[in-house]
Amino acid sequence: MGRYFTHYWTGQTLDFNPEGGRIGHTAGNRFRTRNIGRGDRIYILNIRSGKVYLIGALTAASPPLSDSDARTLLGEHIWEADDHLVAIPGTDSILRHCREITPAILSQVRFLSVGGQHPLKYKSDGTPDPQSIRGVRELTSASAMLFDGLLDEDSESGSFALLEEIYPSRRETVINRLYRNRAIVTELKTIYNDTCQICSTRIMFRNGSTYSEAHHIRPLGGEHLGSDSLDNLLCVCPNCHVKLDYFSISIDPEKLTVSEGHFLNLANIDYHNQKVVSS
Numbered sequence: 494m495g496r497y498f499t500h501y502w503t504g505q506t507l508d509f510n511p512e513g514g515r516i517g518h519t520a521g522n523r524f525r526t527r528n529i530g531r532g533d534r535i536y537i538l539n540i541r542s543g544k545v546y547l548i549g550a551l552t553a554a555s556p557p558l559s560d561s562d563a564r565t566l567l568g569e570h571i572w573e574a575d576d577h578l579v580a581i582p583g584t585d586s587i588l589r590h591c592r593e594i595t596p597a598i599l600s601q602v603r604f605l606s607v608g609g610q611h612p613l614k615y616k617s618d619g620t621p622d623p624q625s626i627r628g629v630r631e632l633t634s635a636s637a638m639l640f641d642g643l644l645d646e647d648s649e650s651g652s653f654a655l656l657e658e659i660y661p662s663r664r665e666t667v668i669n670r671l672y673r674n675r676a677i678v679t680e681l682k683t684i685y686n687d688t689c690q691i692c693s694t695r696i697m698f699r700n701g702s703t704y705s706e707a708h709h710i711r712p713l714g715g716e717h718l719g720s721d722s723l724d725n726l727l728c729v730c731p732n733c734h735v736k737l738d739y740f741s742i743s744i745d746p747e748k749l750t751v752s753e754g755h756f757l758n759l760a761n762i763d764y765h766n767q768k769v770v771s772s
């Protein structure tokens with residue numbers, strides 16, 4: 494489903510991001526060129542005195558947002574950058590400056606490039622070469638699992654259990670759920686021909702293929718306990734999707750495009766709208 498990336502934070506970015514809260518967001522200037530989209534998971538790294546630290550992780554809620562869109566969504570406290578990624582609520586870990594990735598784990602990490610898989614590079618003194626983890630790099634899924642394991646050990650992070658709720662494909666044990674979900678999502682996108690039910694946007698790529706996303710009106714994970722069914726789904730564009738995820742827009746059933754045969758559970762829409770008012 495999603496892909497996995499590392500993103501390097503400099504000491505300056507760390508100073509901007511005190512420990513303790515959820516990571517929520519990251520920003521830089523390489524996300525658009527790497528074609529990062531909803532469901533891709535980003536692991537934040539930093540290197541100090543020859544040690545590599547896993548600052549935290551998040552699963553992107555949408556393709557990169559512009560600086561002004563990110564400020565509208567999150568507020569003015571974020572740092573300035575070309576591309577902003579915001580987390581799907583609940584998929585982000587606690588931010589820590591000193592969560593060390595031990596040399597034993599580092600030696601198993603593999604990056605993906607055009608040439609295939611390659612390990613971290615080391616300097617002649619045996620410490621990791623900072624140059625080899627700068628910027629944004631794609632990781633193998635096995636490496637991502639190692640990082641998620643480290644985050645799982647951090648009991649307060651609690652990120653992975655919820656991630657699994659939202660992205661059942663991440664672990665094979667719930668593969669049946671994945672197939673059921675895919676069939677419903679395909680049905681939904683077919684009904685609406687990839688057209689956003691909220692703003693009528695229909696994204697078309699140069700090769701003529703179209704793109705939309707499925708939003709669970711009452712979220713599946715965490716305290717929400719929404720259902721994975723057609724009456725709880727909207728076909729939306731990435732822009733509307735991220736705003737819905739953050740409860741920053743309400744849903745007006747009168748203004749939605751709803752096709753014949755797609756019955757929406759109005760109680761779920763009420764649930765969403767109450768969250769918008771109370772947040």
Ligand SMILES: [Zn+2]
Nearest residue numbers: 689692730733
């Ligand atoms: Zn839209």
